[in-house]
Amino acid sequence: MIVISAVLLIVLIYAIVNAVQFFKSTDLSKAVRDKMLARAFKGAFLTVTGGWFFFELFMIMRIEPSFEVYRIVMLIIVIISLIVFGLNLKVQNQRPE
Numbered sequence: 001m002i003v004i005s006a007v008l009l010i011v012l013i014y015a016i017v018n019a020v021q022f023f024k025s026t027d028l029s030k031a032v033r034d035k036m037l038a039r040a041f042k043g044a045f046l047t048v049t050g051g052w053f054f055f056e057l058f059m060i061m062r063i064e065p066s067f068e069v070y071r072i073v074m075l076i077i078v079i080i081s082l083i084v085f086g087l088n089l090k091v092q093n094q095r096p097e
Helices: 002-024 030-061 067-094
Strands: none
Touching: 002 067, 030 067
């Protein structure tokens, strides 16, 4: 579990650094930046809703987790959505339309 946490933390820091660089850069036009942000937010939103849906479905079928487990799973879902957001911006920034 510690290895998974360390990997998630490293990838999260990389994604946050990429997102901050994107917000600080001024070489793209406003229309292109808005389009890239919309796509990145869409990916992050789908990650959160999909993760939450599957966890709730799993809870209905199999387990009744404690509040601590529920909180940790939601934290992991939010972290993964931030990773998706940052990496999506990185990929789009490498090939802007």
